[in-house]
Structure formats: structure tokens, C-alpha cells
Amino acid sequence: MKRKHKKTIILYIFIVLLPTILGSYYLIHIQSQRKLDERMEEANWVAHIHASHWDKFISDTVTSLEVLSLAAKTLYTDLEDMQPLLERTNQSDPRYGGIYILSIDGQIITGSNKIFQKNAFFEIDIVQEVVRTKDIIISNKEFSLPNDQKVLALAVPILNDKNELIAVSMSLLRVDYVKNLLNVLTPGAQLLVLNANDEEVMGFNIKKDDPLDNDRWVSVPIDRIPWNLQVKVPEPDVRNTTMDYIFIIGAVLILTNILFLLIMYMLLRRQAALEKQENEVQKLELVGTLAASTAHEIRNPLTGIKGLVQLLGEKYDDPTDRLYFSVINKEIERINEIVGEFLILGKPTAQKMHAVDIAKVLNELQPLILSEATLNKIDLIYNPSEQPIFVKCTRDQMKQVILNITRNAFEAMENGGRLTIDLSKKNSTCELMISDTGVGIKDEVIEKIFTPFYTSKETGTGLGLVVCRRILHSFGGKIHITSKENKGTTVKITLPIAKTH
Incomplete structure (x- = not known):
């Protein structure tokens, strides 16, 4: 009992616990990766949305400054006259913290407000970069105006018809306006704007201790300026993640337990079938031993009776007496047949088996089977193999099996009806099929037909099929019977092909 319990525990470990652990780990890994991909995709979408708005924001600003640059070219001799235009532009658009016209050495010529004094030098580095490149330049970081307002500087070159730099148009972009605009798009999103040197220009919802590793951030370039926009991949929701893990582990555990129960059920059925088969074998051996010993005890006096009947038959010549003696002899022969079945049912004596051509055996039995079929008004369909099929067995016992089965079919x-006998070779086995169109066998009866002494006939001994199976098993063969009530029965005999030299 302890051994069986230990075996069950080992099976449970290998069928339930280990697969649950490994399967849950694998499925959790897949689920985590899928969720991470979803968050990465979401972060990538946010990054592209913000990058697109940055591009539009810069494009609109540059367009506005280019319009002012055209006006500056027209008023080149007196750029101070542009102040009213700069003031109106600055007041009409909340993005601006100020708009200025600078000389090529960085000196303020005019502006939209008086935060800076006239002729003051302003953002020399940006102006020098515009002079060098004659291209649009944006400051690498935010800075504060005298009124503590944080801004970014965007400079656009003013060129004459000869493509010579004559001045610089510079707008100060309010950082708080940009932040509000981006925050409206995706509130709560954590993002950074980095300049060309990967230095932080501005950040949104960023904690100081957040590491900037590539696995947790999505980076998208801003087309109009040499900046990058980075969005942090959202952290997984702890509650939803926990529920997902619990569901996965629970589902795997349920499936593995169902599998365990199915395997245990199959093992129990197999064990029950083996025990039943073992009990049948033991019962058959017990019955066989008893039958064989009884048969020996019966055969000895029966031999004496048969001899005395023969002597009496020689002494009495009267026809009536001879009729009685013939009846007695027939009954003695019948008893001998039953005794012979008893002996086969017991442990059979060692017989010398040799390769026998089953096709030839069927041909030898054909006249006998045909005469009995004709007597019973039954059509016989005989399909023996044209090629010899050798099986290792004893010829007489093989004949006994075939005649026993055909006799059952006739009964x-x-x-009337039809009896079909087919012999064929399939791979390494010989297959003999004997089919009839008789009354068939009931389902509840067919399960008991190989039980010793069980019979559905009034005069049967219940040993015929038992003996047939015992003989065929001794040849290494099998017998299988299928039947449908009122339609007929088919007996299938399979035997291993003998190796002939």
C-alpha cells in the first residue's frame, strides 16, 4: 500500500507539479513579453504623436519668422520700423515670449518688448551659429528671461537677394506653453526632449532617479530640429499583472490535474484489466487442472466399458441388440470427445509443431464442410489463398479449431444462410475469417463466450470456443469474434507466419 501511495506521489510530481511550474513560467514569460510589447507600442505611439506636434510647432514658428524675414529684407535700411509688426505677432500668438531682430554680431536692433535694452548683445552663441551655417538654429537648452519666464530661442537667418546674411530673426518660445500643449495631448506620459548632445532640454512627469536605459524608453527623432524625443514605457499594472499570473497558474494547474486524473483512470483500468485477465488465467488453469484430472479418471473405466461392449456385440447377433450396441458406442465416442476437450483445457501435453500450410488444410476440409453445408441448405463461399501460407502449429488441432467454428456457424x-471462409496473408500474419448470416450473438452474451462451461445451447458443454482459444494461444495466435443479432457472426483468427527455409 505504501509503495502504491509513493508511486502516486511520484506521478503527481511529474504530471502535475513540474509541468505546472514549467508551463506557468513559460506562459507567464509569453504574457509578460506580450504586455511589454503592448506598452512599447503605446509608448512609441505617444512618442510619434509628440514628435509630430513638435515638428508642426517648429514649422509654424519658422514660417512666421520667415514672413518676418521677408518684411525685414524690405525694411533693411530701417529695421527699427518693424517693431509694431513684431509686437502684433508676439501678442497674437501665446507661444512667443518675445521676437527680436538682431545684427550679425548679436546686437538687438528691435524687438516686440522691452525686456532687453536696445543695442544689448543677446544669445551670441546662437547668432554665431546662424552666421556660420546660414540655417535655422534652436538653443540647446532652456534659459530664463529677466522676468523669470523660461524660454527656448529659435533663430532664422535674414538673407538679401545675393544670399548674404544681413540680420537674424529670433523668437523666444515659452517653455510653459510647450509643456501645456504636450500635457494636453497625453496627460501623465513621461517624456524627455534631448538636444543633439543628448542633453535634457525639458522633461515631463520625470523623476530624478529614473534611469535612462534603452529597455525602458522609446526614442523618436524630431524632423525639423536635431533633437530626440524619448517616452518612458509605462510600468505594468501590479493588480492586473497579479491577476494574470494567478489565472495562468490556476488554468495550468487545472489542466494538469485533469490530465493526472485521466492518466490515473487509464492506469486503474489497465490494472483492473490485467487483474481480470490474471484471474481468468488462474481460473482457467484451475478448471483445466480439475477437468484434466477428472478426464483421466473417466477415460480409464470408459476404455473398459468400450471393450466390454465390443465383446458383447460379437456375442449377440440380434439386429435389435446390435442397434443398442451401436448407440452405446456412439455415446462412448461422444464422451471421449468431451474428455479430449477436458484434456486440452488442462495443461496440454507438449506437442511437436511444424510449419503447416493453412491453405492446404482448408482444401482438405472443404469436402467435409461442403457436405455439411449442403445438408443444412447453406451456401458455402470458399476463398482459400492461392499461395501457400505456412503457420507453425499442429495440423490436427488446427483442423479441430476450424471444424468447431464452422459447426457453430451451421448451428x-x-x-439456411451463407457461410464465407476467407484466407489471406497480411504482412507477417495469417488471417482466417469465418462469417455466417445466422441469428448472431447478443452483446451481453458475447462477453461470456470464452468463459469455461458457459453455453447458450441446450446440448452444449461450453468448452468448444474455450478449447479453440487455448489451442490458438499455444500457436501464438488470437481469436476475435464480432456479431450483430439477427445479422450474423464473424470469427477472425490471426496467426504468425512461420519462417520457412
Whole structure:
């Protein structure tokens, strides 16, 4: 009992616990990766949305400054006259913290407000970069105006018809306006704007201790300026993640337990079938031993009776007496047949088996089977193999099996019918099929037909099929019977092909 319990525990470990652990780990890994991909995709979408708005924001600003640059070219001789235009532009658009016209050495010529004094030098580095490149330049970081307002500087070159730099148009972009605009798009998103040197220009919802590793951030370039926009991949929701893990582990555990129960059920059925088969074998051996010993005890006095009957038959010549003696002899022969079945049912004596051509055996039995079929008004369909099929067995016992089965078929067709005998070779086995169109066998009866002494006939001994199976098993063969009530029965005999030299 302890051994069986230990075996069950080992099976549970290998069928339930280990697969649950490994399967849950694998499925959790897949689920985590899928969720991470979803968050990465979401972060990538946010990054592209913000990058697109940055591009539009810069494009609109540059367009506005280019319009002012055209006006500056027209008023080149007196750029101070542009102040009203700069003031109106600055007031009409909340993005601006100020708009200025600078000389090529960085000196303020005019502006939209008086935060800076006239002729003051302003953002020399940006102006020098515009002079060098004659291109649009944006400051690498935010800075504060005298009124503590944080801004970014965007400079656009003003060129004459000869493509010579004559001045610089510079707008101060309010950082708080940009932040509000981006925050409206995706509130709560954590993002950074980095300049060309990967230095932080501005950040949104960023904690100081957040590491900037590539696995947790999505980076998208801003087309109009040499900046990058980075969005942090959202952290997984702890509650939803926990529920997902619990569901996965629970589902795997349920499936593995169902599998365990199915395997245990199959093992129990297999064990029950083996025990039943073992019990049948033991019962058959016990019955066989008893039958064989009884048969020996019966055969000895029966031999004496048969001899005395023969002597009496020689002494009495009267026809009536001879009729009685013939009846007695027939009954003695019948008893001998039953005794012979008893002996086979017991442990059979060692017989010398040799390769026998089953096709030839069937041909030898054909006249006998045909005469009995004709007597019972039964059509016989005989399909023996044209090629010899050798099986290792004893010829007489093989004949006994075939005649026993055909006799049962004739008895099942009292009102006539059809008996079909087919012999064929399939791979390494010999297959003999004997089919009839008789009354058939009930389902509840067919399960008991190989039980010793069980019979559905009034005069049967219940040993015929048992003996047939015992003989065929001794040849290494099998017998299988299928039947449908009122339609007929098919007996399938399979035997291993003998190796002939």
C-alpha cells in the first residue's frame, strides 16, 4: 500500500507539479513579453504623436519668422520700423515670449518688448551659429528671461537677394506653453526632449532617479530640429499583472490535474484489466487442472466399458441388440470427445509443431464442410489463398479449431444462410475469417463466450470456443469474434507466419 501511495506521489510530481511550474513560467514569460510589447507600442505611439506636434510647432514658428524675414529684407535700411509688426505677432500668438531682430554680431536692433535694452548683445552663441551655417538654429537648452519666464530661442537667418546674411530673426518660445500643449495631448506620459548632445532640454512627469536605459524608453527623432524625443514605457499594472499570473497558474494547474486524473483512470483500468485477465488465467488453469484430472479418471473405466461392449456385440447377433450396441458406442465416442476437450483445457501435453500450410488444410476440409453445408441448405463461399501460407502449429488441432467454428456457424443458421471462409496473408500474419448470416450473438452474451462451461445451447458443454482459444494461444495466435443479432457472426483468427527455409 505504501509503495502504491509513493508511486502516486511520484506521478503527481511529474504530471502535475513540474509541468505546472514549467508551463506557468513559460506562459507567464509569453504574457509578460506580450504586455511589454503592448506598452512599447503605446509608448512609441505617444512618442510619434509628440514628435509630430513638435515638428508642426517648429514649422509654424519658422514660417512666421520667415514672413518676418521677408518684411525685414524690405525694411533693411530701417529695421527699427518693424517693431509694431513684431509686437502684433508676439501678442497674437501665446507661444512667443518675445521676437527680436538682431545684427550679425548679436546686437538687438528691435524687438516686440522691452525686456532687453536696445543695442544689448543677446544669445551670441546662437547668432554665431546662424552666421556660420546660414540655417535655422534652436538653443540647446532652456534659459530664463529677466522676468523669470523660461524660454527656448529659435533663430532664422535674414538673407538679401545675393544670399548674404544681413540680420537674424529670433523668437523666444515659452517653455510653459510647450509643456501645456504636450500635457494636453497625453496627460501623465513621461517624456524627455534631448538636444543633439543628448542633453535634457525639458522633461515631463520625470523623476530624478529614473534611469535612462534603452529597455525602458522609446526614442523618436524630431524632423525639423536635431533633437530626440524619448517616452518612458509605462510600468505594468501590479493588480492586473497579479491577476494574470494567478489565472495562468490556476488554468495550468487545472489542466494538469485533469490530465493526472485521466492518466490515473487509464492506469486503474489497465490494472483492473490485467487483474481480470490474471484471474481468468488462474481460473482457467484451475478448471483445466480439475477437468484434466477428472478426464483421466473417466477415460480409464470408459476404455473398459468400450471393450466390454465390443465383446458383447460379437456375442449377440440380434439386429435389435446390435442397434443398442451401436448407440452405446456412439455415446462412448461422444464422451471421449468431451474428455479430449477436458484434456486440452488442462495443461496440454507438449506437442511437436511444424510449419503447416493453412491453405492446404482448408482444401482438405472443404469436402467435409461442403457436405455439411449442403445438408443444412447453406451456401458455402470458399476463398482459400492461392499461395501457400505456412503457420507453425499442429495440423490436427488446427483442423479441430476450424471444424468447431464452422459447426457453430451451421448451428446458428437453422433456416439456411451463407457461410464465407476467407484466407489471406497480411504482412507477417495469417488471417482466417469465418462469417455466417445466422441469428448472431447478443452483446451481453458475447462477453461470456470464452468463459469455461458457459453455453447458450441446450446440448452444449461450453468448452468448444474455450478449447479453440487455448489451442490458438499455444500457436501464438488470437481469436476475435464480432456479431450483430439477427445479422450474423464473424470469427477472425490471426496467426504468425512461420519462417520457412
